[in-house]
Amino acid sequence: MDSNKDERAYAQWVIIILHNVGSSPFKIANLGLSWGKLYADGKPLHQSKRIWYLPLSLTGNKDKEVYPSDYNGKTVGPDEKIQINSCGRENASSGTEGSFDIVDPNDGNKTIRHFYWECPWGSKRNTWTPSGSNTKWMVEWSGQNLDSGALGTITVDVLRKGN
Structure with a gap:
C-alpha cells in the first residue's frame, strides 16, 4: 500500500468466516x-471440488477489491469455509455496511439466516445482527466487536440438523 494513503477508513473492517460444520x-x-467495499486476501478466487471459495487468511489485501458477484451463489460444502472481507473505502469517511443471506440449496433456497453488519467510521458502536430462523439449521457466531474500531473477525458455524 502507498504510504501516503489515508487509511482511516481501512481501519473499519470486518472478516466473516462461514464454516459448514455439518454434512449438508x-x-x-x-x-x-x-x-465500503469487499476485499481479497491477495490471492485469486479458486475452485476445489466444484466449490468456489476465497483462500483463508486473516491478513487481507484491502487494495484488491472483489465484488458481491464473486460470492453470491457460491456453495459451501461440508467442512468447507468461505471468508468475506469488507472495509471502508480509502480516503472516505464511511466505514463498511452490508448484508447477506445463507440459504438451503436442498430446500428451494429457503433462507437459513440473514446477516447485517455496520462498522461506521467515527462511531463508538458497531452492529452485527443475525436475523430470521430456519428450524432445520443451527447457526452460531462469535468474535464480533461491538465497541468502536473494527468489527473484527466473526466466525459463523452452520449446521443442518438431522443430516
Whole structure:
C-alpha cells in the first residue's frame, strides 16, 4: 500500500468466516454493500471440488477489491469455509455496511439466516445482527466487536440438523 494513503477508513473492517460444520451444503445469496467495499486476501478466487471459495487468511489485501458477484451463489460444502472481507473505502469517511443471506440449496433456497453488519467510521458502536430462523439449521457466531474500531473477525458455524 502507498504510504501516503489515508487509511482511516481501512481501519473499519470486518472478516466473516462461514464454516459448514455439518454434512449438508449451504449457499450465499443477496450479498450487498451500502458502504465500503469487499476485499481479497491477495490471492485469486479458486475452485476445489466444484466449490468456489476465497483462500483463508486473516491478513487481507484491502487494495484488491472483489465484488458481491464473486460470492453470491457460491456453495459451501461440508467442512468447507468461505471468508468475506469488507472495509471502508480509502480516503472516505464511511466505514463498511452490508448484508447477506445463507440459504438451503436442498430446500428451494429457503433462507437459513440473514446477516447485517455496520462498522461506521467515527462511531463508538458497531452492529452485527443475525436475523430470521430456519428450524432445520443451527447457526452460531462469535468474535464480533461491538465497541468502536473494527468489527473484527466473526466466525459463523452452520449446521443442518438431522443430516
